[in-house]
Amino acid sequence: MKTSRYIAAAAVGALAATLAACGGEGAEPDDGVVRLTFRQFDPADQIQGLVQAVDTWNADNPDIQVELETVTPNNPQQFAREANSGSGPDLIHIALADAAFLADPNILLPLDELMTEQPLEDADSLLATDMTILEETTWAIPWTADTMAMVYREDVLADAGVSGTPSDWPEMLDVAGQITDSSGGEVSGFCFAAGAQQQAAQWFAINYYMWNNDFQLIENNGGDWSVGATQDQLAGAIDYFNSFFTEGITPTSMQAITDYADPSVAAGLGDGTCAMTFMPPAAFRAVQEQVDAELLTAPMPGGLDDGSTHLGGRALGINANTEHQDEAWQVVQYLLSAETFETYDQYPASASTITQLDVDPAEQGFVDQLPHSVPFVRYIGAPITIASLQELVNQQFSAVYSGQSDSATAAQAIIDAIERELQG
Amino acid sequence: MTTRRTSLQAYLLSAPALVIVALLFLFPSIYNVILSLQEISPFQGPGDGEWIGLGNFEYVFGNPEFWAIARNTVFWLTALTVLLRIVFGLALAVALHSPVLRRWKVRGLARTLVLIPWMVPQVVAIASWRWLLDGSSGVLNQVLVGSGLTESGVAFLAQTSTVWWSIVAIIVWRELPFVVMVLLAGLQSIPDEQYEAASLDGAGRIRAFRSITVPNLRPVLTVVVLVTVIQTFNNFVYVWLTTGGGPGTYTAVLATELYSMAFFANKLGAGAAIGLVMTMIMAVFAVLYMRATRTEDQ
Amino acid sequence: MSAVTQQEAAPAPSRLRARRRDSSARRASDLVLLVPLAVVLLAIIFPVLWMVYSALRPVQDIAAGVSWSTLLDNISLDAFVRLFEATNFEQYIVNSLLVCLVGTFCTVIVASLAGFALSRYSFRGRGAMFLLLVATQLLPFVVLITPVYLFFSQLGLLNSFPGIVLVYVAMTLPLAVLLMSGFFNGVPRTLDEAARMDGASTLTVIARVIAPLVWPGIVTVSVTAFIAMWEEFLFAQVFLTDDSLKTAQVGLAGLFGEYGTDWGVVMAASTIAAAPTIILFSFLQRRLVAGVAAGAIKG
Known part of the structure; x- marks a missing residue:
């Protein structure tokens, strides 16, 4: 049968090559x-x-x-x-x-x-x-550093009569709303990856918001960990981010997105339907290459306050x-x-x-913010991992955006889940 | 031929397979049982776990969402996608087996095209589909909006009404070729004499399908159902890379739960416990299923 | 032998003639099948076409929406150039082909033997073996990684092709055995009993009598095994860290960064990763039809 001969010949050839490859490796030369x-x-x-x-x-x-x-x-x-x-x-x-x-x-x-x-x-x-x-x-020795900065289209902001990026979170909602309104709903004032996935980028914005409002998910009291936010505080944070969706500022499709540099975010920045988002430097450079429009960076809302962003x-x-x-x-x-x-x-x-760095002026936002950023050390060493917190928060926020839950219930679910882990 | 000699022959024929399977599955499975009784993180060495009895199982079943997640796994991820694959797969296999295709000289082309989704790596298939389904710039939405079917883009993966169907579509699309191919091979092994005899008896196509095709396909179909059920039940890639279990935890399944338990929460033991629970569920299914199909055969 | 089978099985020239005679039989009613089938097939391959198309669009256009009037403007191979500049993707493809071909060959041989045993003998432990094979499929794969890693590091099988081939054979074997026994079950026992009467040994019966009849099954098992190996990522990533040994899937995963992704390159890599399998199986698929015809002659 011909097919079998082909397969057999290919396999024998491949086997011989495998053995040759293995034989070739051998021990390291003693030089x-x-x-x-x-x-x-x-x-x-x-x-x-x-x-x-x-x-x-x-x-x-x-x-x-x-x-x-x-x-x-x-x-x-x-x-x-x-x-x-x-x-x-x-x-x-x-x-x-x-x-x-x-x-x-x-x-x-x-x-x-x-x-x-x-x-x-x-x-x-x-x-x-x-x-x-x-x-x-x-x-280990710290080697490279990054943080999340605002990435925006200056021209799109200008079209809406906005001269600069917002300096704090309440202003953020106003400015983003103004951009969306003045475009008749065509432009999203603020688009961000709001997926439920563990890696979804919204985790960073959510923490920045919390830290800037003086609370955090968990806190360490001399080795004794406890929940670092009240139900009201968490519900407030959820309502804040949910209002970008309820007010039509951020398209619902963003709730399915994980990456900062997702093609739809890049597409939005490229065609001007997304005015502002946030990214780390590497993602910013990748998106810069993908779009023709000029992109700029600025510190996050509250990003110049010490400890309000992460390093x-x-x-x-x-x-x-x-x-x-x-x-x-x-x-x-x-x-x-x-x-x-x-x-x-x-x-x-x-x-x-x-x-002393000589950086691209477009990346100035990162450089301005970095000295004020702090590492995630506030969550290190707890019985619950950062990755689990990230998954929990993204899931519960997402549940509210998609209408499966209200902010009070979701906030309580976050607290209950954290307490379960801290006791366990 | 004495029974003893034939048995010996059967053992010899099975030996290579059994050795390989025992080597790579038996030892790891035992290890998995050990892990499920320990508190151990993926960063610890294999001997460093702490024995905690059934603590991991209490922890897993203590999760208020556990039953919802199990229901998602059984119904949406497994039952629905397997059913759709069998229905569409059988239809496509019969269509591709039809002499009509040979008459029009498109049989080879059609069979190649059907297999193509399978050639695309899962990871890529998911990335491509996510991009197709994207709520604003996706091709599907551009067509829907462009043709006036919907006013604005549908966020397929962000709303509860569409998200499971989207995942189901991706799974069925990617895994359909396997079912088609196996059933087609089964169809081709049916001797033509049987159809001929039936047609001499005056049987129509539908009767021939019921009295010849279906019974002949049954052994292969039995295996296909068994295998696709088990593989899909354990698959974590589709849900994980499409939605990560979201929105909220609406599409969470046991396999994604296992993964995040073992690798995000660093609870290797709890992950192993979920793995064991999954194994039990599938074992019960496999036993019941095999018993049911065996009695049918007799 | 009956007329219909002979027509099916007839060697090429006469079959062509038969087909030519048949072609007059192309009927309008055939369209009832052909038109819906064409639509379904088109829908099935659309996502793949779109993937290839995305790989050919310039990087600025992938992110931008589709405008139907300029669909084919600026098509280029840039993404492929970037791919080959940044990675050793050609090496990864060769590695994958090597591992998967050897692995598939081993799987098919071992599975045929065991599948025959399950199909033809009722021996003590047959039910247990069947259960064992099914049971191997029950375990979620991620839980196998750590113990197999430990085991392989003892045997010195890490970062080697034989190691990964062994994993892949083990991974695909249970399904292959189950499928093969299913296909063997479809072959009447009278055939091998007749051959045995003539004094043929078991291996001869499998190779000369049964295998030709289940050719489509063997091809199916090969393709299934090959594809499962081709797209396997978890084990390859853990066991092959040396760049010169990496497989296509590991190379592909390396293109999805934590911070952003060049979608053109990903689609280009995917296109290249899918190409060998598509070519290989279009070829096999044509052979498959020939195989059936030839099998029928012998039968």
């Missing part, structure tokens, strides 16, 4: 060169600058060769699984919020000794170290199982240096270098 693997999790098309920086290092340091390994999306559990079984990359890229989970001597190497032996150049000006230093042990970012850690601690540390120092950021298109997580 005195230290080979380190650095795993990062940003998509390949966003890290060309980093690839360049690593290439420069490899050219300058023939004895310490770094191989960049990309494993996306971010998967700290994968790294934990590898480290716990004694393997994994030498250097690891960590989302700031995940550092606490990986802070375990079986997974990450405590860095304090290396830091005393070969100190970092500007260790004092590092941002967000409260996310990486836990119980007086340094588990996100990435840290660098060293695998507890690495055989080359010192070399890995040298690479960490290089990655933190200004030299890396000459090619790597990210904001460094260092107060001293960030102020």
